[in-house]
Amino acid sequence: MAAPSPPAPTAPDAPHLTPQLAQWTQALGYGPLYVRRALLVQQAPQAAPTTAPMATPATTPVAPAPVVAATPPRVIPPSPSTRSSPTPRSAPRPAVASEGDAARAEAIARMDWPALDAATQVCRACKLGSSRHQAVFGSGATTARWMIVGEAPGAEEDRQGLPFVGAAGQLLDAMLHAIGLDRHAQEPQHAVYIANVLKCRPPGNRNPEPVEVAQCAPLLQRQIALLQPRLILALGRFAAQSLLGSTAPISQLRDQVHHVDGIPVVVSYHPAYLLRNPADKARVWRDLCFARQVMTSAAPAQADAQP
Numbered sequence: 001m002a003a004p005s006p007p008a009p010t011a012p013d014a015p016h017l018t019p020q021l022a023q024w025t026q027a028l029g030y031g032p033l034y035v036r037r038a039l040l041v042q043q044a045p046q047a048a049p050t051t052a053p054m055a056t057p058a059t060t061p062v063a064p065a066p067v068v069a070a071t072p073p074r075v076i077p078p079s080p081s082t083r084s085s086p087t088p089r090s091a092p093r094p095a096v097a098s099e100g101d102a103a104r105a106e107a108i109a110r111m112d113w114p115a116l117d118a119a120t121q122v123c124r125a126c127k128l129g130s131s132r133h134q135a136v137f138g139s140g141a142t143t144a145r146w147m148i149v150g151e152a153p154g155a156e157e158d159r160q161g162l163p164f165v166g167a168a169g170q171l172l173d174a175m176l177h178a179i180g181l182d183r184h185a186q187e188p189q190h191a192v193y194i195a196n197v198l199k200c201r202p203p204g205n206r207n208p209e210p211v212e213v214a215q216c217a218p219l220l221q222r223q224i225a226l227l228q229p230r231l232i233l234a235l236g237r238f239a240a241q242s243l244l245g246s247t248a249p250i251s252q253l254r255d256q257v258h259h260v261d262g263i264p265v266v267v268s269y270h271p272a273y274l275l276r277n278p279a280d281k282a283r284v285w286r287d288l289c290f291a292r293q294v295m296t297s298a299a300p301a302q303a304d305a306q307p
């Protein structure tokens with residue numbers, strides 16, 4: 001009669017390795033590695049499940065979070081290195097790109113107005129730099145209390161190098177005049193400084209891409225820091241969402257005061273939208289009156305006292 005064969009080892013989840021079990025596993029060729037893994041499971045039951053793959057960036061908390069969610073400055077969208085793909089932290093390419101972006105942002109944050117303008121004119125940080133005719137830096141008195149932020153240059157802006165020209169620009173001028181502002185004024189209380197989220201025109205006036213907004217953000221951020229406006233009027237969905245780091249529709253962002261670095265932000269529709277939807281002019285008028293009210297109620301004494 002044949003001798004009974006030894007029971008099959010229940011190795012991975014065996015709570016305890018007896019000398020006999022160790023001997024069997026040695027005979028089966030599992031060796032020390034098997035033993036070590038079994039002990040590891042026994043000693044550290046809270047470790048990652050053995051059935052989970054090593055790299056699960058989409059579902060595990062070690063996946064790098066997009067910078068748009070983690071970066072405090074609301075003007076800065078996600079870093080291009082982490083924005084589009086949940087690559088593991090150890091991937092070398094994103095780390096290098098992020099360091100380059102950080103160094104560029106730090107350099108921009110130290111620029112004065114002339115240096116910032118010059119840097120914008122030669123910028124090639126995103127692909128729009130190779131398709132534009134010229135960068136549109138911004139216009140208006142750098143002592144203005146009001147700042148207007150739009151989306152991106154259109155065809156006419158790209159040709160002239162100025163923001164908000166053409167039919168949309170004329171409508172903006174009319175809107176500003178209605179509340180006592182003038183883009184050509186030099187007196188701080190009447191002047192406005194106008195800039196866009198993107199300094200270069202997207203081909204065909206397509207929507208800005210996240211990587212383009214991300215690369216251009218330090219320029220707008222520095223403009224805001226240099227200007228220190230008393231109020232920012234964000235015109236259009238992209239301007240509002242980029243400034244506020246929000247994905248909410250413009251209908252939800254209107255009629256309230258937001259803040260960017262302590263500066264009040266009021267949201268309204270873009271003049272180009274109004275050209276297509278003139279029925280919404282009444283809403284914009286209400287937004288402008290609201291913005292003026294925010295401006296005057298924020299610092300009424302200073303508004304009268306300062307030149």
Ligand code: SF4
Nearest residue numbers: 123126129200215216
């Ligand atoms: S859009 Fe902004 S980041 Fe891109 S090339 Fe123009 S200035 Fe540079």
